[in-house]
Amino acid sequence: MTKTISKRNLAYLVAGVAIILLNTISCKKENNRNEPGPGPGEHPVPNNPSAPNLPGTLYDYVGTRNNMPPYMQAFMNANPTLDNTPAGNPITNAGATLGRVLFYDKSLSLNNTKSCGSCHHQDKAFTDGVARSEGFEGKVTRRNSMPVVNLRFFRLATMFWDMRAKDLETQTLMPIQDHIEMGMPSLAALETKLAGISYYPPLFKAAFGSEAVTSDKIARALSQFLRSIVSFNSRYDQGVATQFSNFTPAEKNGLRLLQVDFCTECHSDLSTSQPGQTSSFLIVDNTGLNTGIGSNNGLESNYTDKGIGEITNKPADQGTFKIPSLRNVALTAPYMHDGRFATLEDAIEHYSTGIKQNPNIGIQFSGMQNEGLLFSAKDKSDIIAFLKTLTDQSLVTDPKYADPFK
Ligand code: HEC
Ligand code: HEC
Numbered sequence: 001m002t003k004t005i006s007k008r009n010l011a012y013l014v015a016g017v018a019i020i021l022l023n024t025i026s027c028k029k030e031n032n033r034n035e036p037g038p039g040p041g042e043h044p045v046p047n048n049p050s051a052p053n054l055p056g057t058l059y060d061y062v063g064t065r066n067n068m069p070p071y072m073q074a075f076m077n078a079n080p081t082l083d084n085t086p087a088g089n090p091i092t093n094a095g096a097t098l099g100r101v102l103f104y105d106k107s108l109s110l111n112n113t114k115s116c117g118s119c120h121h122q123d124k125a126f127t128d129g130v131a132r133s134e135g136f137e138g139k140v141t142r143r144n145s146m147p148v149v150n151l152r153f154f155r156l157a158t159m160f161w162d163m164r165a166k167d168l169e170t171q172t173l174m175p176i177q178d179h180i181e182m183g184m185p186s187l188a189a190l191e192t193k194l195a196g197i198s199y200y201p202p203l204f205k206a207a208f209g210s211e212a213v214t215s216d217k218i219a220r221a222l223s224q225f226l227r228s229i230v231s232f233n234s235r236y237d238q239g240v241a242t243q244f245s246n247f248t249p250a251e252k253n254g255l256r257l258l259q260v261d262f263c264t265e266c267h268s269d270l271s272t273s274q275p276g277q278t279s280s281f282l283i284v285d286n287t288g289l290n291t292g293i294g295s296n297n298g299l300e301s302n303y304t305d306k307g308i309g310e311i312t313n314k315p316a317d318q319g320t321f322k323i324p325s326l327r328n329v330a331l332t333a334p335y336m337h338d339g340r341f342a343t344l345e346d347a348i349e350h351y352s353t354g355i356k357q358n359p360n361i362g363i364q365f366s367g368m369q370n371e372g373l374l375f376s377a378k379d380k381s382d383i384i385a386f387l388k389t390l391t392d393q394s395l396v397t398d399p400k401y402a403d404p405f406k
Contacts, residue, residue, distance in 0.1 A: 049112075051199045052101045052404035059400035061096035061228035065152075068232045071240050075272075075280050082153050082282075084227075089169065091224045094206040099225025102218060104403040107197060108176050108190065109136040110183035116175065116222070117403055119145045123396050125328035126229070131339025135180040142180075143305075144339035147332050149395065150325060152227035153282050161321045161337040163294060164311045172222035173215060187215035194218070229401055231327055235389040240278050247389065254386025255279075261373055262364040263351075266295055267326045281390060283325045294320035295362045298355035299336060307337065309360075319360050328395065330388045344387060348380050 065083075068076070076082060085091065102108060104117040119133040119141075120126040126148045132140040143161050151159075151168060159165035165174060175181040176190060184190045194200045194213045201211035208217050239247050247255075256275060258264050264273035268281045294308045296319050303309075303319030311317075321337050335341040341350065352375040355365050375383070395401070 049107055054404055058093040058097050061091050061093050064228045064230050069237045071278060072232050084156055085152055089220045091228055095221050095224040096228045098203045098207040099221035101404055102222050103225055104405055108182055111136055114182050120148050122401055125149055125331040127332040131334050136183045139180045143337050148226050149229050149231045158322060162307050162311050163322050168223040169219045172219045191215055231392040231395040233394045234392040250382045250385040251389050254382040257379055257383050266323050281327055283323050295323050296320045296360045298361050298365050301356040301358045327390045328392055330391050344384050348383055
């Protein structure tokens with residue numbers, strides 16, 4: 001068991017490094033192709049980007065985990081390895097503040113048009129409302145933007161729909177150099193550019209003790225900010241604390257349906273997925289239940305986008321994807337890795353009548369007689385009523401996660 005896992009991690013490491021190399025090479029290629037526009041190094045550095053508005057007393061990012069409800073604290077304490085914060089990069093308030101500025105700063109893209117926040121909007125639980133996002137030169141991304149919420153609770157090597165990033169520190173530098181998303185030609189160019197913007201050296205000093213701008217610090221600060229974004233203040237969480245006395249009958253029935261139809265086996269942790277249990281609705285990998293490490297919910301019988309399989313090259317991973325969290329799902333339309341479903345109604349209709357068998361489909365669906373669970377109209381509206389209880393309004397309005405350039 002341990003052996004397989006470490007082998008798998010090794011495979012990810014190798015795949016991750018290969019991808020970073022490939023990305024760098026492909027970005028370089030783009031720049032050498034005599035395209036119109038500035039080459040690396042001569043791109044316009046904004047002379048005077050307006051300084052961010054930061055609070056006099058720093059926001060509390062360190063304490064965000066303490067604000068989690070007691071049942072969630074207990075769950076986390078029972079699963080200590082679930083928090084992926086590395087010993088070398090604990091959250092500090094100054095570090096996460098720098099991360100917040102970096103996250104919303106368009107200077108991180110080659111032509112100053114895109115920040116991380118351009119594709120991860122706070123009011124949409126950090127997604128962007130379109131099937132595929134527009135990058136710095138107007139080209140669109142391959143897949144649907146993902147919510148960057150509760151990321152500290154995902155296991156290592158689970159970032160992106162195809163889980164290609166080894167950890168958050170590695171992940172955060174990838175969009176900056178991606179030749180569709182933000183297009184910076186190299187990390188050296190990024191460092192030089194940010195070092196020339198007057199508000200950065202003091203922010204780096206406050207966060208890391210010296211003014212030097214390095215990509216390592218950029219990755220660590222962005223990761224600290226992302227890890228501070230937790231969401232456990234929904235009506236569902238309040239319901240857990242009050243035996244669901246705040247729930248309507250429809251919402252209660254929706255939760256029951258998610259458990260009896262095994263939705264929670266994939267979209268929550270397996271140990272609390274059964275009827276009557278308190279599901280965390282944190283996502284987990286379902287290793288042991290399925291063939292691969294992600295999962296497949298029967299969108300297609302033959303996948304053009306191979307998902308995790310494209311990274312691992314294993315037959316069992318072809319067409320499998322990271323299982324998304326259902327927290328705040330009412331805010332994260334459109335749905336699935338390619339944004340194919342515009343509404344929650346469409347997504348639920350898929351599970352009702354649209355499931356296509358394929359070799360790697362999750363065991364919850366394999367060999368089903370019908371193309372789906374054949375929900376009644378009431379089942380569907382109850383499920384959607386329940387899913388809406390997972391919305392956390394404080395997440396989308398909390399000023400400590402908001403754009404400081406506005
Ligand atoms: C042009 C749009 C765009 C920009 C800019 C962008 N992202 Fe993303 N982000 C995406 C898309 C699309 C995905 C899913 C990509 C995939 O899986 O292949 C994603 C996925 C992610 C994920 C994975 C989440 C998960 O649950 O696995 C993280 C973390 C993330 N982005 C953080 C960032 C950070 C940090 C920045 C800025 C440095 C950034 N993004 C900039 C569009 C964007
Ligand atoms: C076998 C595991 C599995 C089961 C069981 C399962 N899902 Fe999913 N679900 C997934 C995967 C994997 C995705 C992403 C698929 C993709 O994009 O290719 C997904 C995506 C979704 C989405 C879209 C989320 C987003 O952010 O795009 C919703 C909504 C959803 N599932 C609801 C449900 C409901 C309701 C049930 C029960 C009827 C259910 N799921 C059962 C694995 C599962």
